[in-house]
Amino acid sequence: YDKIVMGIPFFGHNGDKEVDFNEIVFDGYEKKWDDVAKVPYLTKNGQMVLTYDDALSVELKAQYVKDKDLRGAMYWNIEADDANWTLSKAIAGVLLDWKDPSAPQEEAFLATNSYVQKYMEEVNYPCTNNPDTDKEYSYSSVIGYPGGGPSENDVEIPPTYTITWTPASGSQTLRVSEGDWSREYTLSAGVGKQDITNLVPGVTYKWQVTAGGSIVESGQFETRGLLHQVYFAPNVRNGRDLGGYKGLGGKTVVYRKLYRGGAIHGSRTSSAGKKEMLAEGIRAEVDLREASDVPSSSPLGSSVAFYAPGFDSGYNHMVRDNPDKVRDTFSWVVARLREGKPVYFHCAAGRDRTATLAILLEGALGVSESDMAKDYELTYFSPTDWGMSSIKDDNGKVIGYEYKHVRTTYSFKSVRKTIFEKTDTGTYQERIVKYLLQIGVPQKDIDDLRSIMLK
Structure with a gap:
């Protein structure tokens, strides 16, 4: 591929005649769109008279x-x-990230909840290679931010x-795209708006509405933020993308490959929620709950690969007591990524077993210790059943709730302590890699994970 240069024509075809783009006359013709070839064409009296490329089609190329x-x-x-x-501007905008200074600039849309964004921007924990975990993990900053829990503010639901x-009179199709991701909405006549959520930050989304094969309207919008949050109706909570963090060599963990969150079984998700998950691109599921709780296949359908290793709890129960299951789970995730299948992994609330696997994946990718801790603490922004632990009296009655899922608690520190005990030297990230190799994860799995996930 790196020796191939794509040729893009600045002309159209009217039968055997070539017509330069700047000579095309649009008045008196109807513009339509071929969604297979991804190009526009002009018709008159129902007959095709000219095929050509416009700004959208050359952007897609x-x-x-x-x-x-490709080489270019x-x-x-x-x-x-x-x-x-x-x-020329359309091509430069994609290949060179060029922006036209004369074009009106719409403020980028904040795709991350504002409370979460503020936490992500302001908090930076120390990253030192000291096995004295109490010294390094003596405080947490997340509790000071407005969040979920008893407030039930739906902070973890993305904007x-x-x-x-301007709506058309007939049935309409809205196509929204970003990079190699796209989604289509079928809309009734007269509809002139559509809500879009679960947006990736820091990208440009393009959209186009067609009706009867004709282009009704098109446009684009930019996003900003530091976290790709995801929510699927009615109660798939505590969801987020592992993308966006800096990893090895200053490279960035790519979006839309690895997702973590709460369970998707039973009433947690509806048919609409499952449709949203599939539209997001999720094609593999890891259910980390105990064996007695998991189904035999994914509730998302037969097209989604499914794996359930069966962990009774997280943290040391995983990394210390069940290394073989950890090895097999890690390798299964990498195998699905090789197949081009984005993975959603979860336990019940998406905070303990899910967090343990996230730490191992992020460590292998070279994500900083601070960002690993912050990703863990993001669970704080979820409602009570996901973000808090119950307090029980001597009779087992729930008498309150508390936040345990912060970097200062035994839970998060216990994984780090075990990793340090089982390895001799190196940073936390290097020690995680050593641990993975010790339990039998092939070096190729770690290399392939990095190759796929770091750009």
Whole structure:
């Protein structure tokens, strides 16, 4: 692929005749869109009269160049572009991340909840290689932020962006895309808006509405934030993407590959919620709950790969007492990533067993100790049943709740303590890799995880 240069035409075809882009006459013709070839064309009286490329179609071609790691793109020829350099700018925007300074700039939409964003921006924990965990883990900052728990503020539910357009009179299709991800919505006549959620931060989303094969309206919007939060109706909570953190060599953990969260069984998810999970791109599920609680297959359907190792609890029960299951789970996740199947892993609340696997994956990717702790503490922003632990009296009656899932508690520190005890030297991340190799995880699995997840 790295020797292939894609050629992009700045002209259209009217039968055997070539027509430069800057010579195309649109008045009197109907513009339509071929969603297989991903190009527009013009018709008159129901007959196709011209096929060509516009800004959207050349952007899609340029994105293909990036996605497939081709050597680059060329176009023929620049003199055929219009006076506004429409096609040239579209290609440069994708391949060179160029932004037109003369274009009106809409403020990027905050895709992360504002309370969570503030925590992510302001907190930075020390990262030292000292086995004295009490010294390094003597405080937590997350409790000072407005969050979930008894307040039930739905802080872990991501914000919603609303796309609006002038509606068509017939049935409409809205296509939203970002990179190699896309989703289509079928909408009734007269509908002129659609809410979009579970947005990835720091990217540009493009959208296009078509009706009867004609383009009704198109546009784009940018997002910002530090966490890709996900929520699936009605109660798949405590969900987030492991992407966005810095890893080995200053590379970034990619989005839409590894997700963590709470359980998706039974009433936790509806048919609409399952549809959202599949639209997100999730194609593999790891259920970390005890064997007696797990189903035989994924509730998302037969198209989703499913694995249930059976852990009774998290932390040391996993890393100290069940290394073989940890090894097999880690390797299963990497195998699914090799197949191009994004993985959603969970236990019941998404905080203990889920957090343990997240620590091992993040450590192997070289995510900082501070970011590992912050990812763990994000559970604080979830409602009571996900973010808090119950306090019981001598008779087993629940008399209150408390936050235990912060970096100062025995739970998070216990994994670190065990990793340090089982390895001799190195940073926490290096020791996690040594631990994984000790329990039998192949070096190739670690290498492939990094190759797939770090860009």
